[in-house]
Structure formats: structure tokens, C-alpha cells
Amino acid sequence: MAEKSKVIFTTLLIEKSPQALPLGAACVASAVKHSPLTKDIADVSLVPFCKEDSEFIKHSATDDDAASFMASELLKHNPAIVGFSIFVWNRIVLEKTAAVLKSHGVKCICGGPEVTADPSSFTGFEKAIGGEGEYSIPHIVYEILTGKKTAPSSEEKNYEDLESPYLDGTLDPSEFEGALWELARGCPFKCSYCYESKGEKKVRMFPMERIEKELELFAKKKVPQVFVLDPTYNANKNRAIELINKIAKKTPDTFYYFEARAEFIDRQLAHAFTKIPCSLQIGLQSADPNVLNLVNRPFNKAAFLKGINCLNQEGAVFGLDVIYGLPGDSLAGFKNSVDFAISQYPNNLELFCLSVLPGTDLHDRAESLKLVWESHPPYHIIHTDKFTNEDIKKAEGIAKACNVFYNDGRAVPWFNSILHALHMKASEFFVFFYKYMVSHNIPSDCREHREIEKLQIQFITDIFTQRKMERMIPLAQDIISFNGAVSRKIDTGKSETVQLHYPAEYIDSEYAMDLQFFVKNVQKRPSKFTT
The missing domain is CATH 3.40.50.280 (Cobalamin-binding domain)
Known part of the structure; x- marks a missing residue:
């Protein structure tokens, strides 16, 4: 041979x-x-x-x-x-x-x-x-x-007829401490900025027999996390729930990441997502229907809010995506989208610069839409007729601030309470924090949570002091420290003790959501809290 x-x-x-x-x-x-x-x-x-x-x-x-x-x-x-x-x-x-x-x-x-x-x-x-x-x-x-x-x-x-690279040993998920798991190809939507914009408006599923065998392999190898490749996992609700049930049975300790459409989520599906360790990433992209129409992305705001409400009521974990530099959008419009997104209490908010990808419908229409973009990868937008180059840089600053303070800072449990006390919009807050990052030489890839928590407390202390709201500083510090300790315990399993200005049972209550009410009605009493 x-x-x-x-x-x-x-x-x-x-x-x-x-x-x-x-x-x-x-x-x-x-x-x-x-x-x-x-x-x-x-x-x-x-x-x-x-x-x-x-x-x-x-x-x-x-x-x-x-x-x-x-x-x-x-x-x-x-x-x-x-x-x-x-x-x-x-x-x-x-x-x-x-x-x-x-x-x-x-x-x-x-x-x-x-x-x-x-x-x-x-x-x-x-x-x-x-x-x-x-x-x-x-x-x-x-x-x-x-x-x-x-x-x-x-x-x-x-x-x-296709072989699974996991099942035949070509790819070992253990080597990468997790897996990308392909359940389907294609997308029922044709958003102009996506590579799928010119493809068939058709979704083809991988056979359930292969999916089950891959699940068994993930269980055997004790794969800790799986990122699901299916751009609209919940397009078929019954299949989505069926697979969640299989995941719960075969890999109950593996954490899964899904992409989903909020408009297709009801209480039944939201509840199903709470049965396994998982997070959903939901593409909002913009809160302006007129902007979304220009990129062929349907948006039903009422249905979107209803789906997000179901997730919040059931306690499901989810994040949102927003894009800056979209045609028809402006810096003010992007800020409105950020404010809308934060008001939905996402676990994380990912803010992306638009890429005008070759081969997409957006690329074909880019000049007529008055887009100017990089001719080389990653093809980022440089400016539009409504989004100047300077505005793009400001949006990038907001994105960096959001990532450090909100995402890596695990601020979702208390962030809106702080905004409410300050009478400040999220986008405005991120503008101030980015200026703080620049003036204090804070890198945008600052990841260690304890270090970010120190930054959060110092920044909140500074801004409350500037606004003559010193009475609320001890409470704000307690809220950040308490929730930070809890999140680290969940993340690492290690206990820690934090010193508080107020009783822990009050910090961990709905009273702490209204800082002004809290400081008027709750007496300080130093306490220790152990996670």
C-alpha cells in the first residue's frame, strides 16, 4: 500500500x-x-x-x-x-x-x-x-x-453524513477546558452585518443521535463549560426544552452558554433555562427600531421586554449585546441603547464596534448608507454621516468602562440602585468612569475582581463626595463589598469575611435597593458577614 x-x-x-x-x-x-x-x-x-x-x-x-x-x-x-x-x-x-x-x-x-x-x-x-x-x-x-x-x-x-471531530478524536475538549458545540447551521434572520445575510434563510439541525453522543463524551471528560453554536437556540421552543432536559440529565455540572432571541422566550422556556447551569446571550444591538430596520434586523420591543421579564422573574442569567456605529445611529442613540439595556438588569453588557464584513449585505450597501470603514481586518467602522470618528472613540470609551466596571466588576445586583441614587443614566456614568480610568492609568483589561472592587468603591466614594452625598457612602461601600464577597464565593467556593457598616441582613434585602430610603430609616451598626 x-x-x-x-x-x-x-x-x-x-x-x-x-x-x-x-x-x-x-x-x-x-x-x-x-x-x-x-x-x-x-x-x-x-x-x-x-x-x-x-x-x-x-x-x-x-x-x-x-x-x-x-x-x-x-x-x-x-x-x-x-x-x-x-x-x-x-x-x-x-x-x-x-x-x-x-x-x-x-x-x-x-x-x-x-x-x-x-x-x-x-x-x-x-x-x-x-x-x-x-x-x-x-x-x-x-x-x-x-x-x-x-x-x-x-x-x-x-x-x-458528517463525522463529529469530538467523537473521532480530532478535537479534545479537555485540551481547551471546554467545547464549542455545534447544534445547527444557518439562521432564520438575515441581519445585514452578519455573514449569514446572504445565505439561505434556512436552519439545518444536526441529528439528535450525534448530539447525544457528544453529550456523553462531554460527561465522560467532565467538560466544565460548553459554548453552544446555534445563532437562535430557541427558534424551536420544543427542541430547545428537549435538549435542556438531556443536558440536565447527562451533564448537570457543565456550564452552558446559549445565544437566544428574547422575543421567543416565554415563562416555560425561561424556567427551563434555570434547570441547568447556563447563561444566555441576547442580541439587542440597538434599542431604536429605525436603526435596526436599516440593517434588516426585526425588533418587537414589547415582545423583547416580555421575554426579558420572564427571564428576570425566573432568575435566569442573561447578557445583552449592543453595537455602536450602526447606520442611522448616533452617539446619543447609542447611549440610549446602553441605558435601555442596563435597565433590563443583564448579567453582562457587551458593547461592540460595527464591522463592515466583506461578503455581507451591509458591505454591499455601505456606501449608500454613508459608512466609512477600515479596508483591512477587523473592518471596523471609522465614521458615518451621524457618528463621527470622535464619537466612535467616545463610544469605545463607554464600552471599556462598561466592561471593567459592570461586567468584570460583577455589578448587576446593585448598579441600577447606585444610578437611581445619583439620578444618573448608565451611559453618563460610564463616561465619567472612563475619564477616571484614563486619569488614573487603569488598563481596560483589568480583570482581577478584588482589584476592580477597590476601584468601584473608590470611584463611588469620589462621585458621591462630589455630589455632597457623603451619607450614602458607607451604604454604597457595604453593598459593593457584600455582593462582591458573595460572587467570589460562588466563583471560587472559598469563604471570606467582610466588615460592614450596617447589619448584613439589611444589606441583603430589598431595602438596600433604595439608598436614600435606607440611610433615612436604618441605623448604622457595624457587623461582620461571612460568605
């Missing part, structure tokens, strides 16, 4: 985490491993790189250095073909890596979201493949290795 040719699939990850594991490259590698065309002629392996790895950092002072390092590592395997999974954040380095490999006679092919958006722009590769690579890349690998042409099947794509 002839020796198999080495075929490598690779990508460059931002970080080594469940969210960033090389699922796309792994799926294609599995397909080539098992395809009747290639299984006997290709020796397939997955060789991803990560920007956080010490060796990569040591050799990546520039993109050229990084490409040289990656190419030298790949050449050690003596590959005949290298397939690249390309995204917005790694395109430049991977194109340079392919150029080095080509100079050594290696055939390079590519796929992934960035390629699907505009295959013709990838001129440095033997083949640039758009769409779902599992169906086309085995044919391309076969043709490159044998020199013979194949006739791709015209049958409708069937996910029952």
Missing part, C-alpha cells in the same frame, strides 16, 4: 479557550479523514497555533516573524497540503504563512468565514473554498494528491 500524503489543517487562535478552539479546521479535518475519496491516501492532522502560546509570542514580533515561525513548524511535518481556516483576526498572518509554505512547494488551500465572504480576494492559495468545507474540500484534496478530477455530489447536504 502506497504511503499516505501528509495533509495538515491549521488556524491561528486568539487564545486557548473553549470559545476559540479550532472547530472549523477540525470539522474539515474529520471530513477528509473519513471521506471514501481521501481516507486511504491522506494522513490528516490538526495543527493549530495560538497567539497566547509562549513559543508563538517569542517568535511573533511582527506578522512576518509569526508567519515564518508557523511555516517552519508546519514544514517539520513534511506536508503535501496545508489547509487554513481564516477569520477576520488571522487573515494577514495566515496569508503570509501560506506564501512561505508555497515557496517550499507546499500546496495551500483555505476556507472559513473570511474566505466565504470573498473567495476571489484570496489569490495566494491553490484553492479558496467558500461555504461548508466538509463537502468540497475532500474532493479538492483528492484532486491535488492524485491529479484526477472528481464530480462533487449534487445531493442535498445531510448532516447525518
Whole structure:
């Protein structure tokens, strides 16, 4: 039997985490491993790189250095073909890596979201493949290795025929301390800024038999967290609840992250989400229906509020997303969206700059919508007719402040109470805190919660003092310290004791939601609280 040719699939990850594991490259590698065309002629392996790895950092002072390092590592395997999974954040380095490999006679092919958006722009590769690579890349690998042409099947794509990269061992979730779990592809919505904007308005589900086997694998490996890849997990409520029940039975200790539409959530589904450790991420994007209409994103505010109310009443954990720089929006409009989002008590609020991605409907209409954006990845908006470049920078500051103070600061239990006492909107608060960050040289990647808690207490003390609200400072400090200790106990399991100015039972009550009422009616009495 002839020796198999080495075929490598690779990508460059931002970080080594469940969210960033090389699922796309792994799926294609599995397909080539098992395809009747290639299984006997290709020796397939997955060789991803990560920007956080010490060796990569040591050799990546520039993109050229990084490409040289990656190419030298790949050449050690003596590959005949290298397939690249390309995204917005790694395109430049991977194109340079392919150029080095080509100079050594290696055939390079590519796929992934960035390629699907505009295959013709990838001129440095033997083949640039758009769409779902599992169906086309085995044919391309076969043709490159044998020199013979194949006739791709015209049958409708069937996910029952696809191998799971987890089940065949191509991808080990233990290596990444979690998993990206693909339940479906496609989206019933066609938001203009998304890669799905030009695809079929169709959702195709992976078979439940495969899903159950992957669940069993996650249970066997004790996978701690799973990020679910299904852009509208709750589009089919019955299937969503059925799967939650299976998750609860097979992996009760694993934490799951879902993407969902608030408009489709009722009490039954909200209650189901409380039966497993999980969090939902919900795309608001903007609170202005006119702005959302310009990007073809339907928004029923009444239904949205009803769904969020169900989540809050049932105690489900959820976060919201908002985008700045959308066509038709302004800095004032973005601030209104931030204020609306915070008023819904999300566990986290992610604020993103709009990217005008090649191959999307928004990219096609960008000039008519008066958008100016970066010509290189990540294609961020520079300005619009209503959102100046200076406004974009201000929105970015709000995003950084929100991430440090609200998200990483775990402020959701008490943040709106502080705003109410200050008679201040959330966006205004974040503007002030960002100025504080800049003046005190506080990095936007400040992550350690105890350190952030100190910042929160100092900032709140300063702003209450400026507004001559000193009476409320001890209470505010207690609320922040109490909730911080509780959150760390939940996070780490370690107990700690905090010193309070007021009795702990009052701090942990609805009275503390109204600071002005509290200080008028509750006497100070120093106490200790142990989580």
C-alpha cells in the first residue's frame, strides 16, 4: 500500500479557550479523514497555533516573524497540503504563512468565514473554498494528491453524513477546558452585518443521535463549560426544552452558554433555562427600531421586554449585546441603547464596534448608507454621516468602562440602585468612569475582581463626595463589598469575611435597593458577614 500524503489543517487562535478552539479546521479535518475519496491516501492532522502560546509570542514580533515561525513548524511535518481556516483576526498572518509554505512547494488551500465572504480576494492559495468545507474540500484534496478530477455530489447536504471531530478524536475538549458545540447551521434572520445575510434563510439541525453522543463524551471528560453554536437556540421552543432536559440529565455540572432571541422566550422556556447551569446571550444591538430596520434586523420591543421579564422573574442569567456605529445611529442613540439595556438588569453588557464584513449585505450597501470603514481586518467602522470618528472613540470609551466596571466588576445586583441614587443614566456614568480610568492609568483589561472592587468603591466614594452625598457612602461601600464577597464565593467556593457598616441582613434585602430610603430609616451598626 502506497504511503499516505501528509495533509495538515491549521488556524491561528486568539487564545486557548473553549470559545476559540479550532472547530472549523477540525470539522474539515474529520471530513477528509473519513471521506471514501481521501481516507486511504491522506494522513490528516490538526495543527493549530495560538497567539497566547509562549513559543508563538517569542517568535511573533511582527506578522512576518509569526508567519515564518508557523511555516517552519508546519514544514517539520513534511506536508503535501496545508489547509487554513481564516477569520477576520488571522487573515494577514495566515496569508503570509501560506506564501512561505508555497515557496517550499507546499500546496495551500483555505476556507472559513473570511474566505466565504470573498473567495476571489484570496489569490495566494491553490484553492479558496467558500461555504461548508466538509463537502468540497475532500474532493479538492483528492484532486491535488492524485491529479484526477472528481464530480462533487449534487445531493442535498445531510448532516447525518458528517463525522463529529469530538467523537473521532480530532478535537479534545479537555485540551481547551471546554467545547464549542455545534447544534445547527444557518439562521432564520438575515441581519445585514452578519455573514449569514446572504445565505439561505434556512436552519439545518444536526441529528439528535450525534448530539447525544457528544453529550456523553462531554460527561465522560467532565467538560466544565460548553459554548453552544446555534445563532437562535430557541427558534424551536420544543427542541430547545428537549435538549435542556438531556443536558440536565447527562451533564448537570457543565456550564452552558446559549445565544437566544428574547422575543421567543416565554415563562416555560425561561424556567427551563434555570434547570441547568447556563447563561444566555441576547442580541439587542440597538434599542431604536429605525436603526435596526436599516440593517434588516426585526425588533418587537414589547415582545423583547416580555421575554426579558420572564427571564428576570425566573432568575435566569442573561447578557445583552449592543453595537455602536450602526447606520442611522448616533452617539446619543447609542447611549440610549446602553441605558435601555442596563435597565433590563443583564448579567453582562457587551458593547461592540460595527464591522463592515466583506461578503455581507451591509458591505454591499455601505456606501449608500454613508459608512466609512477600515479596508483591512477587523473592518471596523471609522465614521458615518451621524457618528463621527470622535464619537466612535467616545463610544469605545463607554464600552471599556462598561466592561471593567459592570461586567468584570460583577455589578448587576446593585448598579441600577447606585444610578437611581445619583439620578444618573448608565451611559453618563460610564463616561465619567472612563475619564477616571484614563486619569488614573487603569488598563481596560483589568480583570482581577478584588482589584476592580477597590476601584468601584473608590470611584463611588469620589462621585458621591462630589455630589455632597457623603451619607450614602458607607451604604454604597457595604453593598459593593457584600455582593462582591458573595460572587467570589460562588466563583471560587472559598469563604471570606467582610466588615460592614450596617447589619448584613439589611444589606441583603430589598431595602438596600433604595439608598436614600435606607440611610433615612436604618441605623448604622457595624457587623461582620461571612460568605
